[in-house]
Amino acid sequence: MYVAVKGGEKAIENAHNWLSEIRRGDVNVPNLEIDQIKEQLTLSVERVMSEGSLYDTDLAALAIKQSRGDLIEAIFLIRAYRTTLPRFGTSPPIKTEDMVCMRRISATYKDIPGKQKLGPTFDYTHRLLDFSLLAEGNIPKAEKRKVLKEKIPHVLRFLNKEGLIQKEKNNNYQPKDITRNPLEFPANRSERLQSLSRADEGFLLALAYSTQRGYARNHAFVGELRIGYVKVKYNIPELDIEIDIAEIIVTECESVNQFQGSKKTPAQFTRGYGLTFGQLERKAVSMALVDRALRWKEIGEEFVGAPAQDEEFVLSHCDNIQATGFLEHLKLPHYVDFQSELELVRRIRKEYEKNK
Amino acid sequence: MIIPILKVTNLSKSYDNIVGCKNISMSLYPGEVLGIVGESGSGKTTLINCLSGNLEPDRGKIIFNINNKETDFLNISESEKRKFIRTDLAFVHQNPRDGLRLNVSAGGNIGEKLMSVGYRHYGNIRSLATKWMNKVEIDKSRIDDLPITFSGGMLQRLQIAKNLITSPNVIFMDEPTGGLDVSVQARVLDLIRSLVNELNLTVIIVSHDLAVIRLLADKMIVMKNGTVIESGLSDQVLEDPQQEYTQLLVSSVLNV
Amino acid sequence: MRKTNNVIKIKDFKVDKGLPFDQEYNFAYLDENTKKMIRRAIIKALCIPGYQVPFASREMPMPYGWGTGGVQVTASCLTKRDTLKIIDQGADDTTNAVSIRNFFKKTSNIKTTEITEKATLIQTRHRIPETPLKKKQIFVYQVPIPEPLAFLEPKVSETIKMHSLSEYGAMHVKLYEDISKNGHIETAYAYPVKTNDRYIMDPSPIPKFDNPKMNNSPAIQLFGAGREQRIYAIPPYTKVKSLDFEDYPFDPFKAEHACDICGSKNTYLDEIIVDDAGNKSFICSDTDFCNKRKNK
Numbered sequence: 072m073y074v075a076v077k078g079g080e081k082a083i084e085n086a087h088n089w090l091s092e093i094r095r096g097d098v099n100v101p102n103l104e105i106d107q108i109k110e111q112l113t114l115s116v117e118r119v120m121s122e123g124s125l126y127d128t129d130l131a132a133l134a135i136k137q138s139r140g141d142l143i144e145a146i147f148l149i150r151a152y153r154t155t156l157p158r159f160g161t162s163p164p165i166k167t168e169d170m171v172c173m174r175r176i177s178a179t180y181k182d183i184p185g186k187q188k189l190g191p192t193f194d195y196t197h198r199l200l201d202f203s204l205l206a207e208g209n210i211p212k213a214e215k216r217k218v219l220k221e222k223i224p225h226v227l228r229f230l231n232k233e234g235l236i237q238k239e240k241n242n243n244y245q246p247k248d249i250t251r252n253p254l255e256f257p258a259n260r261s262e263r264l265q266s267l268s269r270a271d272e273g274f275l276l277a278l279a280y281s282t283q284r285g286y287a288r289n290h291a292f293v294g295e296l297r298i299g300y301v302k303v304k305y306n307i308p309e310l311d312i313e314i315d316i317a318e319i320i321v322t323e324c325e326s327v328n329q330f331q332g333s334k335k336t337p338a339q340f341t342r343g344y345g346l347t348f349g350q351l352e353r354k355a356v357s358m359a360l361v362d363r364a365l366r367w368k369e370i371g372e373e374f375v376g377a378p379a380q381d382e383e384f385v386l387s388h389c390d391n392i393q394a395t396g397f398l399e400h401l402k403l404p405h406y407v408d409f410q411s412e413l414e415l416v417r418r419i420r421k422e423y424e425k426n427k
Numbered sequence: 428m429i430i431p432i433l434k435v436t437n438l439s440k441s442y443d444n445i446v447g448c449k450n451i452s453m454s455l456y457p458g459e460v461l462g463i464v465g466e467s468g469s470g471k472t473t474l475i476n477c478l479s480g481n482l483e484p485d486r487g488k489i490i491f492n493i494n495n496k497e498t499d500f501l502n503i504s505e506s507e508k509r510k511f512i513r514t515d516l517a518f519v520h521q522n523p524r525d526g527l528r529l530n531v532s533a534g535g536n537i538g539e540k541l542m543s544v545g546y547r548h549y550g551n552i553r554s555l556a557t558k559w560m561n562k563v564e565i566d567k568s569r570i571d572d573l574p575i576t577f578s579g580g581m582l583q584r585l586q587i588a589k590n591l592i593t594s595p596n597v598i599f600m601d602e603p604t605g606g607l608d609v610s611v612q613a614r615v616l617d618l619i620r621s622l623v624n625e626l627n628l629t630v631i632i633v634s635h636d637l638a639v640i641r642l643l644a645d646k647m648i649v650m651k652n653g654t655v656i657e658s659g660l661s662d663q664v665l666e667d668p669q670q671e672y673t674q675l676l677v678s679s680v681l682n683v
Numbered sequence: 684m685r686k687t688n689n690v691i692k693i694k695d696f697k698v699d700k701g702l703p704f705d706q707e708y709n710f711a712y713l714d715e716n717t718k719k720m721i722r723r724a725i726i727k728a729l730c731i732p733g734y735q736v737p738f739a740s741r742e743m744p745m746p747y748g749w750g751t752g753g754v755q756v757t758a759s760c761l762t763k764r765d766t767l768k769i770i771d772q773g774a775d776d777t778t779n780a781v782s783i784r785n786f787f788k789k790t791s792n793i794k795t796t797e798i799t800e801k802a803t804l805i806q807t808r809h810r811i812p813e814t815p816l817k818k819k820q821i822f823v824y825q826v827p828i829p830e831p832l833a834f835l836e837p838k839v840s841e842t843i844k845m846h847s848l849s850e851y852g853a854m855h856v857k858l859y860e861d862i863s864k865n866g867h868i869e870t871a872y873a874y875p876v877k878t879n880d881r882y883i884m885d886p887s888p889i890p891k892f893d894n895p896k897m898n899n900s901p902a903i904q905l906f907g908a909g910r911e912q913r914i915y916a917i918p919p920y921t922k923v924k925s926l927d928f929e930d931y932p933f934d935p936f937k938a939e940h941a942c943d944i945c946g947s948k949n950t951y952l953d954e955i956i957v958d959d960a961g962n963k964s965f966i967c968s969d970t971d972f973c974n975k976r977k978n979k
Contacts, residue, residue: 079776079778079782147742154741254912255839392747397748400827403778403779404772405809407809407872407888410952411891414938419867422865532860532863535863539855543852548929549859549929552928
């Protein structure tokens with residue numbers, strides 16, 4: 072008599088042991104240190120922090136090591152850990168106008184108060200494999216300058232002064248934390264931006280690209296892209312004093328988009344906004360373009376049915392942890408559902424044969 | 428005394444300071460066909476959308492009186508309203524694609540309205556659907572075919588069947604022949620006329636085509652810039668228009 | 684680059700202190716505030732049978748789609764006195780059932796069982812046990828897509844309206860189309876039901892063979908959808924009716940075989956291919972029920 076396969080428990084244990092072994096690789100090669108990941112794979116670490124929505128370089132580096140470099144898996148580890156952390160309170164909004172910029176560019180003005188600053192970027196590098204890295208050659212010394220004391224104003228302020236760009240109104244809305252409240256539709260912009268900020272970089276990139284190619288085209292310019300250090304403040308309720316609790320790296324992008332006007336609004340420039348943890352330029356710019364596309368209703372633009380305009384479509388599918396989980400669940404046993412489909416197909420075929 | 432089935436008082440609707448329709452008052456009696464004419468932008472579509480529940484007017488009153496039961500259309504809950512629309516009203520769109528599910532068979536499309544008002548017997552739904560296909564002159568062998576395989580005229584006849592099957596009390600038609608080739612317009616128009624006569628339907632029909640109004644409507648109103656500028660029995664208005672604008676319309680000087 | 688500080692200095696890595704990882708977590712993993720939030724959603728769901736209550740689903744240490752909704756509901760209902768049973772596809776020993784059971788063993792040190800009658804709380808994926816559920820048992824379903832109308836209308840903002848106004852005509856259109864095409868209602872699992880004569884509900888992807896077991900059950904039935912952030916419920920002794928037509932009544936069919944192990948003729952069967960020639964064997968998908976019968 073046939074007995075169904077048992078031993079799920081043993082199989083799982085064996086599989087996980089094998090995984091640990093293969094993660095370590097050849098033991099003759101030195102073990103990868105968390106510090107090495109943190110210092111030398113910074114952009115991976117920053118992506119994990121951004122999409123994991125937890126700013127901690129040590130944990131992100133650990134997650135990358137544990138996940139064998141699979142960044143979505145690493146993000147997942149961070150998200151699951153984040154769930155268990157107690158919530159002490161909420162910091163006031165960070166002030167990006169106070170940012171100590173390591174990079175700051177504008178594609179709309181050649182010269183701007185506060186100057187353009189190229190900073191550590193892949194832009195203008197020639198994408199040639201650098202074989203000297205095989206041998207860990209000498210690192211060229213970057214020239215050092217003093218940090219500028221004065222604030223660097225946001226570029227879009229100048230357009231704002233002239234009234235040429237859409238005004239952002241302060242509606243005194245107290246943002247809802249989307250990780251503590253269920254997302255409901257229609258969402259407002261605050262929840263939209265939160266979702267986009269932790270969204271999958273690849274998904275945002277593809278959507279932003281689709282707007283450039285004509286699916287809800289919105290004629291974007293990078294009004295400003297700035298990357299640097301901002302202070303996170305926290306008001307300790309018991310003492311009623313505000314202290315700096317952290318300094319983090321963020322990337323902020325404001326896009327300027329041409330707009331020809333509608334019944335509601337005269338011709339003017341409109342904006343999209345992107346903000347991410349770490350130096351994630353591609354994501355910040357993509358986010359700004361997608362944010363702008365999603366604002367069609369508020370501006371009085373036409374809904375042309377483009378994916379990037381559809382709030383429910385974008386927000387329901389931008390989270391890679393949700394997406395990968397549901398996709399990967401296809402690997403779970405589905406014997407029962409499949410069995411009921413099998414029976415159905417057999418019955419339908421039987422009837423078909425009978426009626427032939 | 429006959430009570431109007433629909434009584435509208437001082438109905439207004441504007442969009443961001445652009446007038447849709449303004450201070451419309453009118454009555455419709457059971458079994459009547461009312462035509463609304465006017466050039467595009469005159470407010471006729473806004474009006475019919477307000478009356479059928481597709482648009483929320485800014486001001487005014489809409490009272491339906493069906494089988495001696497009064498319904499204050501603008502002051503009932505959303506769920507009562509949707510139920511009322513489902514059971515008592517019908518809307519025939521200019522483009523049949525707006526009123527049909529293109530991925531659902533012809534029979535399923537006609538049957539949907541029955542199912543939405545509670546029919547749960549497959550056989551009955553199917554025989555009623557067949558009967559209505561017959562009535563709108565679609566071969567009953569097409570009952571399981573998808574609408575995408577239908578011609579424009581057939582689609583429109585299918586939409587009419589879908590709308591009439593539950594015997595609604597008031598039927599709205601927005602340019603029902605407007606999107607069709609001239610060659611098939613006549614057949615659809617003829618069908619509507621015979622259904623109106625046979626079933627004694629109460630209809631509000633919007634059209635820019637005076638021939639359609641002449642053929643179907645007992646009464647008509649002429650709209651311009653969101654207001655009614657002339658109304659009366661269709662024969663009278665068409666034979667002896669009082670307003671200069673209507674005169675222009677009738678003499679086909681205006682291209683509406 | 685400058686050194687940055689971290690937002691909140693998390694206590695040094697616990698692994699360094701040699702503490703087992705799992706003792707770091709609250710009973711049944713979730714913190715008490717989260718459990719409270721979920722219990723509120725459950726109570727609301729029980730008050731409105733079949734209505735999908737939105738809740739702020741947490742990220743769990745297993746992937747979305749692998750039972751995170753069910754796990755959160757179970758974790759919120761679990762007390763130290765409970766006896767837990769976990770099944771997947773009817774069986775206690777499939778990989779995912781083992782994995783979820785181990786998760787609760789690790790985080791709550793709870794008693795577990797494979798015997799349906801002995802369990803006070805059962806979490807399931809895709810089956811209802813053959814042994815009838817009884818009073819005071821809590822039965823938790825894992826739900827991938829809670830919205831029964833999703834395949835007609837993907838937009839949640841629309842389906843919410845359809846539910847609140849009971850605009851369910853389109854649902855029957857789907858069944859109508861099935862019959863006109865095949866002479867059958869094609870849905871074989873996740874077969875939609877109407878709960879308490881009001882809400883159309885997705886019973887999770889159980890085979891339709893199991894649908895009648897939901898009707899008037901003495902147990903509390905809870906449904907958790909983690910990724911979609913919804914909880915819904917059927918309180919004890921509630922009417923649950925599978926959608927159908929008067930002349931095409933609901934038919935909970937199964938394979939026309941008896942179990943090759945225990946001989947049962949009225950239980951749901953798994954089909955197993957036993958050799959290269961494609962010969963088949965049929966055995967109960969409910970392993971606990973099958974074992975009990977065999978040992979009798």
